[in-house]
Amino acid sequence: MSSRIESKKLFNQFCSTAHKESSILKRIVQLFFVVLISFLFVAKPQATDISPDKESYTAHLTLPEGSGPFPVVVLSHGRGGAKGSHYGWGKQITEWGFAAIAMDHYIPRGHDRRLPHGVMGGRDSFDARRDDLISILKVIKDDKRLDNAKVTLAGWSRGAGFVGHGIWDQEAREEAKLGHPIKSAVLFYPEHHAFYNNFTEKFNLPVILLTGNEDYIWVTGWKDILENYKNKNHPLVLKLYEGATHCFDVSHFKKKVPSA
Secondary structure, eight states, rough: HHHHHHHHHHHHHHHHOOOOOOOHHHHHHHHHSOOOOOTOOOOSSOOOOSSOOOOTTTEEEOOOSSOOOEEEEEEOOOOOOSOOOHHHHHHHHHTTTTTEEEEEGGGTOOOOOSSTSSSSSHHHHHHHHHHHHHHHHHHHHHHHTEEEEEEEEEGGGHHHHHHHHHHHHHHHHHHHOOOOOOOEEEEEESSSSSHHEEEEEEOOSOOOEEEEOOOOIIIIHHHHHHHHBTTTBOOOOEEETTOTTTTOTTOOOOOOSOOO
């Protein structure tokens, strides 16, 4: 109950500074702050792969009940790949009334801990996510079920690079010919190197950042650099979970402070 009360207070504070922003953003914030649900044994929801380039990435689309076009949240996984929790978030977001697109940038390219190529390197991953972003924005633009004026990008850990491309990479958005700016962004324990090594401008849209106060990305990065990205014209909501570490929403993750 206390977490619900705290979430309501945070949401109300956010809305008081974001009255000029879209109501769809307020809805996203409210829903993400209700509670962090457990994804233990979550199965991949019924979904349709809408990727036009299945040798590079998959894009599992789930739609809510009702008639569209629906606001859409695009999910980009972290270094460990698209696991059950990744698709669990997609399912939850869909139940909240949004279309969700859960990306897999790795396995179609032959990268995974269990595959011959192993985990994709940082720079290769960063560049691949940019290509995938351009491709999926083109799909969203042409899909009448999706509202391409209400696109939110969500990134977990290394998925922050995917979100960063959507926020600041004007050439990528122009190549996608989306016609609308990205509406908002959600960052779960964003890998800080993906940001300050590549993006230095202030956030130009509303952002929610969720991490733990014992997460290495907070202790050694965001704690010091977050102020550099704040923009007085757009709300930046920080949710810092007490005692939480990296990948706090992944049930099987055991390491308190993962190695680099």
